[in-house]
Amino acid sequence: MLVFLVRRLLQAVMVMLAVAFIAFLMFRYLGDPVNNIVSQDATQEQREEVRKRLRLDDPLILQYGRFVVNAAQGDFGVSYRNSRPVSALLAERFPATAELVLVAAILSLALGIPLGIYTALKPRGVLSQGLQILSLVGISLPTFVTGILLILVFSVWLGWLPSFGRGDVIDIGWWWTGFLTATGLKALILPSFMLCLFQLTLIMRLVRAEMLEVLRADYIKFARARGLRNRTIHFRHALKNTLIPVVTIFGLQLGGLIAFAIITETVFQWPGMGALFIQAVNFTDVPVMAAYLVMVSLLFVIINTSVDLLYNVIDPRLRTDQTRATGRGA
Amino acid sequence: MALLEVENLKVEFPTRKGVLTAVDNVSFSVEQGEILGVVGESGAGKSMTGAAVIGLLEPPGRIGGGQIRLDGKRIDNLSPDEMRKVRGRHIGAIFQDPLTSLNPLFTVGKQLIETIRTHLPMPAAEARKRAIEWLAEVGIPAPDRRIDQYPHQFSGGMRQRVVIALALCAEPRLIIADEPTTALDVSVQAQIIALLKRVCRERNAAAILVTHDMGVIAETADRVAVMYAGRLAEIGPVARVLQKPSHPYTAGLMGSIPRIGPRPDRLVQIEGSMPRLTDIPKGCAFNPRCPKAIAECHHLRPELRPVADGAAACLLYEGVTQ
Known part of the structure; x- marks a missing residue:
């Protein structure tokens, strides 16, 4: 287990170094950073002076090393547009995105798994068939369309829920949360539902397909022959065997949620990292873009590593360091 | 009175082209402690008969007629939950492939204990003790250590021993063994058959042994039923x-x-x-x-x-x- 962990961590570090390199290159290839700093009519000498002062004339590898060391300490420089440290901007925006993604992820699991089980156990039921058709809609409609439809129905026609913003947020020291106010919670409903819809249907369909497969397995037949209760068979024996692919897909999709949050945040004017990133792209705010890239990659790496660790928890056959069977023959 | 009486059993499969009869008017009985062998070619209806007795016909298969009585009480018309209580407790079953009969994600101990406690109410610690005894009973060395291991840590023959323990641990009086040795190594087959025979004899449990291996029947069974085309x-x-x-x-x-002897041309x-x-x-x-x-x-x-x-x-x- 320890060897496995160390190996996975080393891989994660390699991935992060590669991502950091790409983020670093953005500074070089999206125009000369010096141009962004000096005034329009600066002379060549002034430019050279700035370049020297900022040590931009150092060899590439040295600059990259400096970038990595700073990034590891959370220092991504100063935003070109807001003239504020990028880390402060991100820290301000991160809670909004994190809460949105967290709620969407929990929703997609809390609804997707039970619905998947239900449709697998009662494949011919009217409700199951209806859910199957609905899930097709959920999986094929682009999220921005469902988002705008949601706004139309619940904000414009019914007037129940706000169409934009985060509502009131409370500062709990290092985090601004919308979980503690009524308006904050209300504002979460539409965006989180829009964000989770795709994952929800994906997980539901995946659980259903896996469950149908597992229910045909010999060990399920044998569990029935042992006279176990249906509840035990379905929710212990069958469900646990469907979890490996669900964990895989969920891990990948969690990253997807963070990425898709950009669209949701744009549709709902959600003050999160995604919205920040879109602004940064519009203004070629390279430090913000680079920091966003590194952060999202870091989240992906953390999620994927956790998924690999979860496999080990779920499936004993993957635990490599356990003493293998010694019994040969009967 | 016989332990199991099957009378005019019919197993049907409704299909688009009409109802197919997989088991047609089959009657037999199994006495207390008796081993009945059932032989026949593939598709003769042997396994179907076994599945019908234990109430595990795969839909759309269904019992189309006749009666199955255990200890004189009809079991072919029980509700699904009543039939579930019969399975494991009164009739145990062993299937062909020991490699896939055990749930790979649970230790063998967990699977034994849950079976025991489903049918025989007792504290977990006592069930565990009994599970260890069962592993020893079916000839698994160091049962107190191996009880916490997963199925993939056992060899094929060892797994079939675990399956036998699982089928017997709620002390049913009838075991339906559907080709219990087909998937095993030839050298292991004989051991498993001998084990099955011994545990049945010791507990005075009856068995229906479904196989197409005449040798196994000759060695094990008291009586034999030959099936052909259902x-x-x-x-x-x-x-x-x-x-x-x-x-x-x-x-x-x-x-x-x-036969062993002069080699015939055909x-x-x-x-x-x-x-x-x-x-x-x-x-x-x-x-x-x-x-x-x-x-x-x-x-x-x-x-x-x-x-x-x-x-x-x-x-x-x-x-x-x-």
Whole structure:
């Protein structure tokens, strides 16, 4: 287990170094950073002076090393547009995105798994068939369309829920949360539902397909022959065997949620990292873009590593360091 | 009274082209502590009969008629939950493939304990003790250590031993073993059969042993039932049926087992092959392949009648002579 962990961590570090390199290159290839700093009519000498002062004339590898060391300490420089440290901007925006993604992820699991089980156990039921058709809609409609439809129905026609913003947020020291106010919670409903819809249907369909497969397995037949209760068979024996692919897909999709949050945040004017990133792209705010890239990659790496660790928890056959069977023959 | 009585059992499969009868009017009984072998070719209805008795026919398969009685009480018309309580507790089952019969994500101990506690209410610690005893009983070395291991840490033969322990741990009085050794190494087969026989004998449990291996039947069973195209061809004491078969089909089966000795040019075989369920011939199902067929065999269906110390379904014993 320890060897496995160390190996996975080393891989994660390699991935992060590669991502950091790409983020670093953005500074070089999206125009000369010096141009962004000096005034329009600066002379060549002034430019050279700035370049020297900022040590931009150092060899590439040295600059990259400096970038990595700073990034590891959370220092991504100063935003070109807001003239504020990028880390402060991100820290301000991160809670909004994190809460949105967290709620969407929990929703997609809390609804997707039970619905998947239900449709697998009662494949011919009217409700199951209806859910199957609905899930097709959920999986094929682009999220921005469902988002705008949601706004139309619940904000414009019914007037129940706000169409934009985060509502009131409370500062709990290092985090601004919308979980503690009524308006904050209300504002979460539409965006989180829009964000989770795709994952929800994906997980539901995946659980259903896996469950149908597992229910045909010999060990399920044998569990029935042992006279176990249906509840035990379905929710212990069958469900646990469907979890490996669900964990895989969920891990990948969690990253997807963070990425898709950009669209949701744009549709709902959600003050999160995604919205920040879109602004940064519009203004070629390279430090913000680079920091966003590194952060999202870091989240992906953390999620994927956790998924690999979860496999080990779920499936004993993957635990490599356990003493293998010694019994040969009967 | 016999432990298990099966009377005119019919298993049907409704299909688009009509209802197929996979098991047709099969009657037999199993006495307390007796081992009944059921033989026949693939598709003869052996496994279907076993599945019907334990109430695990795969839908759309269903019992189309007849009765199954355990200890005189009908079990073919129980509700799903009542039947579930019979399974494991009164009738145990062992299936073909030990590699896939165990849930790979649970330790063997967990699977044993949950089975024991489903049927016999007792504290977890006591169930665990009993589970260890069962592992020892089926010949697994160091059971107190291996109880916490997962199925993939056991070899094929060891896994089938665990499966036997699982089938027996709620102390059923009847075991249905459906080809329990087919998936195993030949050298392991004999050990598993001997083990099955021993644990049944020790607990006075009866068994229905479904197989197509005549050798296994000869070694293990008290009586043997021969099935052909969903029907019972012959039933009787093992030694007599194997040595002096009454039904021409049984005779053909016995004749086709290769013997040690001078190597014949061709292996003996029964001409033709078993009919599909969709076109079972009129009269006796075996008539197109039967060397002794008479005119009546083509339109009269033989009933199972007492012959010698058993019973056979053949017109030759019904006084119909040419």
